[in-house]
Amino acid sequence: MSTKGHLGLTAACVAVILSACVPEPADVQGEGVEHLYTIFFIVAAVVFTLVAGLITWSLVRYRAKPGDDLPKQFDRNLKLELTWFAIPLITVVVLFILSAGVLGKVNAESADPSVTVNVEGYQWGWRFTYEGSGVQIVGDADDRPEIVLPVGRPLTFTLGSADVVHSFWVPRFLIKRDMVPGRQNTISLTISDPGVYRGVCTEFCGLLHAKMNFVIRAIPPAQFEGWLDGQRTTDGDG
Ligand SMILES: [Cu+2]
Numbered sequence: 560m561s562t563k564g565h566l567g568l569t570a571a572c573v574a575v576i577l578s579a580c581v582p583e584p585a586d587v588q589g590e591g592v593e594h595l596y597t598i599f600f601i602v603a604a605v606v607f608t609l610v611a612g613l614i615t616w617s618l619v620r621y622r623a624k625p626g627d628d629l630p631k632q633f634d635r636n637l638k639l640e641l642t643w644f645a646i647p648l649i650t651v652v653v654l655f656i657l658s659a660g661v662l663g664k665v666n667a668e669s670a671d672p673s674v675t676v677n678v679e680g681y682q683w684g685w686r687f688t689y690e691g692s693g694v695q696i697v698g699d700a701d702d703r704p705e706i707v708l709p710v711g712r713p714l715t716f717t718l719g720s721a722d723v724v725h726s727f728w729v730p731r732f733l734i735k736r737d738m739v740p741g742r743q744n745t746i747s748l749t750i751s752d753p754g755v756y757r758g759v760c761t762e763f764c765g766l767l768h769a770k771m772n773f774v775i776r777a778i779p780p781a782q783f784e785g786w787l788d789g790q791r792t793t794d795g796d797g
Contacts, residue, residue, distance in 0.1 A: 582731050585756055585777070587749040589733035591661040598657060602650060665734055669747035673712035673780075680718075680725030680738045680760060683767035694790040700770035707776045709783035710750045718744040726762035729775060735761055750777045 581596045621630070675690040684699030687706045698704025708714055718727050720738040727746070728735035731754075736744050760771035778786070 582733070584733050585729075585731040585750060585752050585754060586733070587751050588665050589731070589748075590751075591664050592733040595657060595661045599654065602654065606650070667747060668745055669713040669715050671713070672715035672747060674708060674783075675715045675717065676706065676708075677717045678719070678727060678738070679721055680727070680764075680771070681721040682723065682765050683760075683771040685771070685773045686721075687773075689787065689790075692787060692791060694787060696790075698773065700767040703772050703774060705774040705776060707778060707783060707786045708750060709780040710753050710777045712780055713747060713749050716746045716748075718746065723764050724762050725760045725764050725771070727758070728761040729756050729758040731756045737762060750775075753777050753779065 581593050584590050584593045677688040677690060679686040679688075684697065685704050687696045687704060688694070696704050696706050716727065718736055718738045719742070720740045722740060724740070725738040726735055727738055732748060732750075734746055734748065736746050738744065754777055756775045756777065758773040758775055760768060762768075764771065
């Protein structure tokens with residue numbers, strides 16, 4: 560295979576690995592998380608290639624031959640020591656700054672959310688209450704709940720638990736957060752693409768934990784208003 564062919568194959572493998580690692584984000588905040596994953600992956604790949612390459616090169620280049628004497632010994636090299644101190648330090652500081660920036664965006668609470676949904680987890684189901692409208696959707700392991708939300712609008716989920724620790728996770732949002740009894744956690748995000756997104760409890764919480772699922776259907780804001788009005792007239796019997 561030619562050098563070009565090798566490069567193409569390598570790029571294709573990296574693309575496949577990257578796409579398998581991170582689901583395509585369906586929310587604005589998740590895009591920052593995805594970029595961060597990609598940067599970490601590339602940095603880790605470069606470090607691995609460099610370290611593994613240098614080890615292999617040293618093993619091959621300096622392997623002992625019959626009749627070799629002990630090589631020249633030395634125990635100080637300030638330049639080398641400063642270099643291998645500085646490179647990891649700079650790498651870690653840069654990754655820390657990038658992570659802190661993304662974390663700040665992911666943790667930022669929306670000052671004026673378009674919709675606030677109070678989410679309560681229990682063994683083994685979900686209770687979703689739309690703040691200000693009285694609409695409530697409840698479902699459990701036998702009857703998976705489906706909630707509807709508008710795309711392109713700031714949303715806030717307040718998260719709590721009625722019994723044990725659960726965790727709220729929609730894989731396509733690339734954000735998850737624990738639901739702890741006696742405490743309220745919050746996630747603010749904006750869904751960017753219409754679609755149907757699967758949500759799960761991601762903290763082992765007992766016998767039917769694996770069946771503690773829900774669905775979010777994201778639709779255009781105008782349709783959402785119609786849906787919410789419909790739920791109100793049916794007294795939130797979703
Ligand atoms: Cu749970």
